[in-house]
Amino acid sequence: MIDDIFKKPEHVAVIMDGNGRWAKRRGLPRVFGHREGAKAVERTLKIAVELDIKWLSVFAFSTENWKRPKEEVDAIMSLLVEYINTKVPELVRDNIRLRFMGRRDGLPEMIRESMDEGEKATEHCSGLNFVVAINYSGKAEIVDAVNKILRSGVDEISENTFKSYLYIPEMPEPDLLIRTSGEKRISNFMLWQLAYTELYFTETLWPDFDEEEFLKAVYFYQSRERRFGKVPG
Ligand code: FPP
Numbered sequence: 001m002i003d004d005i006f007k008k009p010e011h012v013a014v015i016m017d018g019n020g021r022w023a024k025r026r027g028l029p030r031v032f033g034h035r036e037g038a039k040a041v042e043r044t045l046k047i048a049v050e051l052d053i054k055w056l057s058v059f060a061f062s063t064e065n066w067k068r069p070k071e072e073v074d075a076i077m078s079l080l081v082e083y084i085n086t087k088v089p090e091l092v093r094d095n096i097r098l099r100f101m102g103r104r105d106g107l108p109e110m111i112r113e114s115m116d117e118g119e120k121a122t123e124h125c126s127g128l129n130f131v132v133a134i135n136y137s138g139k140a141e142i143v144d145a146v147n148k149i150l151r152s153g154v155d156e157i158s159e160n161t162f163k164s165y166l167y168i169p170e171m172p173e174p175d176l177l178i179r180t181s182g183e184k185r186i187s188n189f190m191l192w193q194l195a196y197t198e199l200y201f202t203e204t205l206w207p208d209f210d211e212e213e214f215l216k217a218v219y220f221y222q223s224r225e226r227r228f229g230k231v232p233g
Pocket of ligand 1: 017019022038060079080083132
């Protein structure tokens, strides 16, 4: 287990990649990979709770993912609705607050309703904050923030004020970003918030991500010296 004398990340962000390849290697349709991916989300949530991590955010569907074949988009949307509808009672039991970030406009009505209900039902939970990014991109979030600022009539802002216009203003910046499947890219995830985040890349495909992998990423984080631009002291 993680030793408390070492710093623990307060916010772990995850780019869950490799579902399609996981399925392809087994000669299965891609959607099977996403189903297994949902199980990996479950495992990750459980470990995050055990480690007493305060924020876990996952990139579930990007604004670019609409370009995938319609059957795959529909399957991911159905999986997300099914996940929210069936898991909310467990999230409440485990004191996990569910939140979403991304552009709600353009999402099918059925998923928007589930998202609203899931957020409302877990609003009072004070344990882990579980953030699911759906129809999300970092550039879109920045543009949406700028448009809100323009509409509010403010003519000059600081970095701190800018932060208050992001989708979840109170969300701390990630301490650790995990990306699975060997790709070493940020792929438009939390461009503003990742400025000083430690980046951890693993070859493991997302459906195979487990407790051991999570702990490896946390140990990596604990071995890093975070200087935020200062000299070592
Ligand atoms: C990336 O793998 C994965 C996605 C775009 C979808 C992620 C969605 C889930 C894991 C569904 C469950 C989510 C929750 C929150 C319950 P890929 O398809 O890009 O894989 P590839 O790079 O191997 O093709």
